[in-house]
Amino acid sequence: PSAGPKVSVHKISGRKVGLTWFPVPVELLHGFIRNFTIFYITPDHSTERVTVPGQALGYTLEDLPPGNYDIFMQANTDAGAGAAGPKARVHIGSEEVSIVLYAALPLILTSLALVLMACLAQSK
Structure with a gap:
């Protein structure tokens, strides 16, 4: 052609x-x-x-x-x-590759906060 x-x-x-x-x-x-x-x-x-x-x-x-x-x-x-x-x-873009990270990050932070509150309540 x-x-x-x-x-x-x-x-x-x-x-x-x-x-x-x-x-x-x-x-x-x-x-x-x-x-x-x-x-x-x-x-x-x-x-x-x-x-x-x-x-x-x-x-x-x-x-x-x-x-x-x-x-x-x-x-x-x-x-x-x-x-x-x-x-x-x-x-x-690199931001399009890490969309799973944006979904998982709130779950990880929430779990970490709950564990920290449980440890603080246990120590009192």
């Missing part, structure tokens, strides 16, 4: 990112799409890739550590890989 798919990024929750894209226009295909390759550059600057079937129009990246990610795609035909599409950027 002469052009890559334009990927649209949306957060699903926490460490999950949903990706959707539109088909490459027919006049730019130069063959039948066999599959897509999704590339994402991680916060430590390594490049990961995922291959999805040619009929797919969406994918979910899961368990992403905190940081900034650049995501782009290529369409692949029998002739080979086409041009890369434009990059999209998404940020996974």
Whole structure:
């Protein structure tokens, strides 16, 4: 293909990112799409890739550590890989990773306060 798919990024929750894209226009295909390759550059600057079937129009990246990610795609035909599409950027914040901590912290503090009150009442 002469052009890559334009990927649209949306957060699903926490460490999950949903990706959707539109088909490459027919006049730019130069063959039948066999599959897509999704590339994402991680916060430590390594490049990961995922291959999805040619009929797919969406994918979910899961368990992403905190940081900034650049995501782009290529369409692949029998002739080979086409041009890369434009990059999209998404940020996974560290606060989204520690949501369990926010839920557990009040329970821990309440338990600690009850134990402290029981110890004080016992010593009198």
